[in-house]
Amino acid sequence: MAWGSKELDITSSARCSELIGALSPLVIINAAAWTDVDGAESNPESAHAVNAIGPKNIAVAAKLVGAIFAHVSTDYVFSGISEVPWEEYDTRGPVSVYGITKAVGEVEVLSEYPEKSYIFRTAWLYSQWGKNFAKTMTRLAFMGDGEVRVVNDQVGQPTSASDLAAQIVNTILAELPFGIYHGTNSGNASWFDFAQKIFELTGESTSRVVPVSSAEFVRPAKRPAYSVLGHGAWKSAVESGYPVEVMREWQLALAGEMPGIIKMVQDETRTD
Numbered sequence: 001m002a003w004g005s006k007e008l009d010i011t012s013s014a015r016c017s018e019l020i021g022a023l024s025p026l027v028i029i030n031a032a033a034w035t036d037v038d039g040a041e042s043n044p045e046s047a048h049a050v051n052a053i054g055p056k057n058i059a060v061a062a063k064l065v066g067a068i069f070a071h072v073s074t075d076y077v078f079s080g081i082s083e084v085p086w087e088e089y090d091t092r093g094p095v096s097v098y099g100i101t102k103a104v105g106e107v108e109v110l111s112e113y114p115e116k117s118y119i120f121r122t123a124w125l126y127s128q129w130g131k132n133f134a135k136t137m138t139r140l141a142f143m144g145d146g147e148v149r150v151v152n153d154q155v156g157q158p159t160s161a162s163d164l165a166a167q168i169v170n171t172i173l174a175e176l177p178f179g180i181y182h183g184t185n186s187g188n189a190s191w192f193d194f195a196q197k198i199f200e201l202t203g204e205s206t207s208r209v210v211p212v213s214s215a216e217f218v219r220p221a222k223r224p225a226y227s228v229l230g231h232g233a234w235k236s237a238v239e240s241g242y243p244v245e246v247m248r249e250w251q252l253a254l255a256g257e258m259p260g261i262i263k264m265v266q267d268e269t270r271t272d
């Protein structure tokens with residue numbers, strides 16, 4: 001069962017309790033969020049309602065039926081001021097309204113229902129579906145032969161949405177301890193590195209990708225400069241003998257996803 005916002009507005013505690021109570025699921029995965037990072041700066045109440053109150057409502061409803069609750073969060077709960085990966089237990093320090101509301105959502109879930117909740121912090125998601133950086137770069141790679149300017153002073157982890165989905169399912173099936181996990185592919189990259197790899201995998205010249213500073217793309221919300229997430233929780237689960245693996249290197253995941261992304265971009269371009 002997959003509910004969209006039309007079926008279940010997560011900002012309504014009554015609707016969450018009503019629908020979840022009636023279905024009484026074993027597991028609930030919340031991927032709903034206010035994800036317009038810049039728009040959140042001018043709509044803090046709306047972002048708070050979806051990103052902080054929404055997960056709280058689901059946690060309360062999940063507790064009533066005893067369901068396992070998996071909540072998706074973000075690297076934006078951290079400040080980005082670091083030179084080493086953020087660990088699961090590091091102190092939150094968001095620098096944007098979006099990040100603040102997601103951080104409050106985490107705290108709400110962990111205070112309402114710590115006994116059966118997982119928080120999966122992810123980042124830089126891409127897939128062949130919807131709109132995302134990997135698809136935009138693929139489209140640009142095939143469009144003419146001009147240069148594409150991409151920031152090289154923000155570092156993070158390009159993450160396959162399919163890998164994240166599989167990791168969430170495996171974690172639940174393997175009955176890992178509840179708590180916070182960092183659901184990102186391994187390694188790190190700047191947006192420039194990510195774009196270059198995408199061009200390489202499309203067969204187009206990587207020299208068309210030009211590194212620029214984020215000062216050239218001023219946006220309403222501040223972005224964390226360094227938001228690489230450490231995988232200590234997965235590593236200790238592996239060492240304890242749980243049947244899970246740390247998520248693979250981002251380059252491997254991207255190479256696996258690119259044929260599907262290229263095909264989807266070509267199909268979408270034909271129907272434009």
Ligand SMILES: NC(=O)c1ccc[n+]([C@@H]2O[C@H](COP(=O)([O-])OP(=O)(O)OC[C@H]3O[C@@H](n4cnc5c(N)ncnc54)[C@H](OP(=O)(O)O)[C@@H]3O)[C@@H](O)[C@H]2O)c1
Nearest residue numbers: 005008009010011031032033035072073074122123124125
């Ligand atoms: N994309 C990334 O790179 C990234 C990075 C870090 C973390 N995340 C986290 O990953 C999760 C999924 O992100 P995404 O990129 O897949 O987001 P997305 O494409 O923007 O999808 C968000 C979904 O939330 C739904 N939604 C919004 N308000 C709702 C409400 N009041 N009640 C119920 N549903 C509501 C939207 O439904 P409608 O379209 O019907 O409004 C939409 O389907 C989020 O928790 C996000 O914070 C994403």
